[in-house]
Amino acid sequence: MDAVAPALPSIxxxxxxxxxxxxxxPLPVVKPVLKRIQEEAHAYFRATLDASTLVPLRARLIDQIxxxxxxxxxxxxxxxxxxxxGGYGRGExxxxxxxxxxxxxxxxxxxxANSEALQGFITLLWDLKLxxxxxxxxxxxxxxxxxxxxxxxxxxxxxxxxxxxxxxxxLLKQATAADKIWPAQAFFNAKWQExxxxxxxxxxxxxxxxxxxxxxxxxxxxxQTITWVTMRHFGQGSLLALQDKGFLTPFEFERxxxxxxxxxxxxxxxxxxxxxxxxxxxxxxxxxIAELLGFADDKKLLGVERFMSRFYRNQLxxxxxxxxxxxxxxxxxMKCDKVNEIExxxxxxxxxxxxxxLIDKDLFKREPGWLLQVFLLMAKTPQAKGIHSDTIRALRxxxxxxxxEYRANAGHNQIFMQLMRNRSRVVRELSRMMRYGxxxxxxxxxxxxxxxxxxxxxxxxxxxxxxxxxxxxLRHLRFGDVRExxxxxxxxxxxxxxxxxxxxxxxxxxxxKSIEGDHTANGGDIAAAFCRQHNxxxxxSHMVAWLCASHLTMSxxxxxxxxxxxxxxxxxxxxxxxxNHLDLLYLISVADIVSTNPKLWTSWRAEQMRxxxxxxxxxxxxxxxxxxxxEDWIEEIQQEAISKLTAKGLSEERILQIWGEPGDDYFxxxxxxxxxxxxxxxxxxxSSNKPLVSIRPTSDxxxxxxxxxxIFMKDQLNLFAATTATLDQLNLNIxxxxxxxxxxxxxxxxxxxxxxxxxxxxxxxxxIEKIRATLIEALSHPEDYSTIIQRRTPRALKQFQVETxxxxxxxxxxxxxxxxxxxxxxxGLLARxxxxxxxxxxxxxxxxxxxxxxxxxxxxxxxxxNGQPFSDAEQCHKLKDAIIHGLEEQVEAQSAV
Numbered sequence: 001m002d003a004v005a006p007a008l009p010s011i012x013x014x015x016x017x018x019x020x021x022x023x024x025x026p027l028p029v030v031k032p033v034l035k036r037i038q039e040e041a042h043a044y045f046r047a048t049l050d051a052s053t054l055v056p057l058r059a060r061l062i063d064q065i066x067x068x069x070x071x072x073x074x075x076x077x078x079x080x081x082x083x084x085x086g087g088y089g090r091g092e093x094x095x096x097x098x099x100x101x102x103x104x105x106x107x108x109x110x111x112x113a114n115s116e117a118l119q120g121f122i123t124l125l126w127d128l129k130l131x132x133x134x135x136x137x138x139x140x141x142x143x144x145x146x147x148x149x150x151x152x153x154x155x156x157x158x159x160x161x162x163x164x165x166x167x168x169x170x171l172l173k174q175a176t177a178a179d180k181i182w183p184a185q186a187f188f189n190a191k192w193q194e195x196x197x198x199x200x201x202x203x204x205x206x207x208x209x210x211x212x213x214x215x216x217x218x219x220x221x222x223x224q225t226i227t228w229v230t231m232r233h234f235g236q237g238s239l240l241a242l243q244d245k246g247f248l249t250p251f252e253f254e255r256x257x258x259x260x261x262x263x264x265x266x267x268x269x270x271x272x273x274x275x276x277x278x279x280x281x282x283x284x285x286x287x288x289i290a291e292l293l294g295f296a297d298d299k300k301l302l303g304v305e306r307f308m309s310r311f312y313r314n315q316l317x318x319x320x321x322x323x324x325x326x327x328x329x330x331x332x333x334m335k336c337d338k339v340n341e342i343e344x345x346x347x348x349x350x351x352x353x354x355x356x357x358l359i360d361k362d363l364f365k366r367e368p369g370w371l372l373q374v375f376l377l378m379a380k381t382p383q384a385k386g387i388h389s390d391t392i393r394a395l396r397x398x399x400x401x402x403x404x405e406y407r408a409n410a411g412h413n414q415i416f417m418q419l420m421r422n423r424s425r426v427v428r429e430l431s432r433m434m435r436y437g438x439x440x441x442x443x444x445x446x447x448x449x450x451x452x453x454x455x456x457x458x459x460x461x462x463x464x465x466x467x468x469x470x471x472x473x474l475r476h477l478r479f480g481d482v483r484e485x486x487x488x489x490x491x492x493x494x495x496x497x498x499x500x501x502x503x504x505x506x507x508x509x510x511x512x513k514s515i516e517g518d519h520t521a522n523g524g525d526i527a528a529a530f531c532r533q534h535n536x537x538x539x540x541s542h543m544v545a546w547l548c549a550s551h552l553t554m555s556x557x558x559x560x561x562x563x564x565x566x567x568x569x570x571x572x573x574x575x576x577x578x579x580n581h582l583d584l585l586y587l588i589s590v591a592d593i594v595s596t597n598p599k600l601w602t603s604w605r606a607e608q609m610r611x612x613x614x615x616x617x618x619x620x621x622x623x624x625x626x627x628x629x630x631e632d633w634i635e636e637i638q639q640e641a642i643s644k645l646t647a648k649g650l651s652e653e654r655i656l657q658i659w660g661e662p663g664d665d666y667f668x669x670x671x672x673x674x675x676x677x678x679x680x681x682x683x684x685x686x687s688s689n690k691p692l693v694s695i696r697p698t699s700d701x702x703x704x705x706x707x708x709x710x711i712f713m714k715d716q717l718n719l720f721a722a723t724t725a726t727l728d729q730l731n732l733n734i735x736x737x738x739x740x741x742x743x744x745x746x747x748x749x750x751x752x753x754x755x756x757x758x759x760x761x762x763x764x765x766x767x768i769e770k771i772r773a774t775l776i777e778a779l780s781h782p783e784d785y786s787t788i789i790q791r792r793t794p795r796a797l798k799q800f801q802v803e804t805x806x807x808x809x810x811x812x813x814x815x816x817x818x819x820x821x822x823x824x825x826x827x828g829l830l831a832r833x834x835x836x837x838x839x840x841x842x843x844x845x846x847x848x849x850x851x852x853x854x855x856x857x858x859x860x861x862x863x864x865x866n867g868q869p870f871s872d873a874e875q876c877h878k879l880k881d882a883i884i885h886g887l888e889e890q891v892e893a894q895s896a897v
Contacts, residue, residue, distance in 0.1 A: 005047045009040035011064045020072040037061050051264035058093040070163035073121050079110035081164035089158040095271040103136040104168050143175045150190045153182050184233040185334050191229050209460050213267045214279040218315030220263050222322040259318045304455050312462050313451035320435045328389035354385035364398035372415045375429040379422045395436050402441040413534045420500040427471045445526045448514035458852045460597045463510045469595035470506040485703040489590045492583050505547035524549025547588050554589040558608040559850050565668050566628040573619035586613050602759040604706035604735045607699050634667045641675045658682050660742040669738050691779040693772045706753045707762045715741045715748040720844045721834025722782035728827050731757045737847040802855045804887045806880040810869040817870045819860045823887045832890040836882050841865030
């Protein structure tokens, strides 16, 4: 038997008024009432999830309380009125929404005569901890302010009289009616501008990591905008009234009602769980809301991912509908007194005032290929502003015709490829296709990723939005304004003959995420089938499928390989096979990184990608059958470095004395420029016992590079831990570490690549000097370092529980142990790793540091205390356990800072 839902909260107004009149102070009477109705409302919501009942009910309950308080305050029945405005005036109140009221006076004399009582009434509301927003105005002031301010006239339109002189409210409504101020056309134009500005403020995208339930595109404010503009014209703005007037079709009415019901559910839950007015879906609350609303984990997705996908799909549908209705209103009501400008395009379509309008309403049913061709027509018609609301409705009503038979039709496939090959407006029309429900039906695999999100800080867009951004980026590379920031990509895009190969790869590369298993392999299979169906040449089909299957390869290689090591580069060149594959994968890789999260494309990432591309290009030119010999390469580097150093006045004997026996790795990893720079710095440092710390950029290119910090001193047990702790405390993000110790002299020869807190190189000379001085002081006594970094952990990072994972393997070529760590990102993690390495006598040779949203994925190259790769199984097990426990303790300690 189903459980009985808790009773809805209610108030006996007569009893409340009697209790107020009998009490010395209203506070002990009203506070328990407010607490009770909130507790009862929350209990009802948890049991039923019925926000559609609670939101208007709370407004009515607050009405009763304010009316009793007004009556008990003995304010006059004439010349003053208490008026509900805004959302409260609309009769909607979420748990912590502002209770907006207008204290309306007939004139200044009425305010002056009752100023003390009015102030007392407002103070009472504040003392009751009600979220009150108030204004005190005369009738004339209200009209004057409403004439100037769009927000004020909107609030006036939704006002309701609560208490006092009801005639005043009627006079206010008359004075602010559309025939007096803000006629419907002006009001619509202003609201349309407001919508555009609000959407731009919220990134002009339906998709954000923490979307706003009230103000994001496709959220509550868009639904309210429809009711506002129609209210100004029709005099009524409720959705039911709009359906009765024929403005909304039954489908549109039902869709908007469902959207509002869902958004009210989410907003009510947000307010209840946050305990305040909070309209952003914060990471702190997303999981809890998902669980409350019944979104459970399954094999494919977390409950929170299913919930957020539902939220994003709801936004998309609501945005589509609100756009359509605002177009419909503008075309058919606001311009009804104007002569339409008609331009005939063909026998089926005209441009009506710039919007593509269907002449033959049976066209899509009779010739369903036009469901695709209409977007090709839009792409080929530069003067078109958009699609007419009648055409959008027709597309929506006939999109069910797109089935397996439709998708297999060669003519339809040809139309789609014509769009992909069009010179301009391709992404705009694909995006429009998605918004109107065509693209997801034509490519079902893409339809499955619409609204899909991954609950992390790495992917900041849903999968479909990411794919569109990737295509936009690739098309934007054709223009000169990005050439400085993306010089290689901007050059390569002009070499690509069939750019549709890139666009198809961008569109399809993540479609495999809706299927269990490796999404890159899945995406490659989907792309291969799609290309065969669309009759691409075998070589083109192979390339699209390969790009989809390999789209992470280059990005991962740039982070993990030694980019100056000829063995690593040769292996990567073998994966590429030829220059064309390298060029196209570079373009796809850059586009993928930038459109996943713009913050990922740091200047250091740019330099790594450029070095990997250039070095691989050189390997391909040399020939895959002629790999460079490592010993010959080291000899060549040494001789060129000696040549440059002797030209600067150093003798070869002094150079070799400075170098000592650093090992082959030093010459492979540092490169000639760094070797020359470091050798000169050590020479200038002389016999000083202080640590040598030198700082310079890694690149002289404006949009590439990072800051490299060179440290030279006698090796000590805690040196890595002390260095990383100090850099962390200085708010520097370590990107790479090359840690080497000369074999005979036991000198530490360490290079750290860092960016500032904004992921930019450090250029301020004063800050560089502070970094240098702080490091010298810290490294003079490395045993005194602290692993607890007093730096606040960002709010969003604290919401993710990342399981610490450690893996170890031995590299037989480089003769070292490769230790990979995945853990939650927190300040001080590298310092804690250094302490653990010191405890086990592990010698650091280098580190690759990769932060992906809320987690780090770091690789350390280490040797045991005897300078050999780790081989004792028990010791390896103990080291892994120590790292897991140590990092989990670090996360817990740092999260409390």
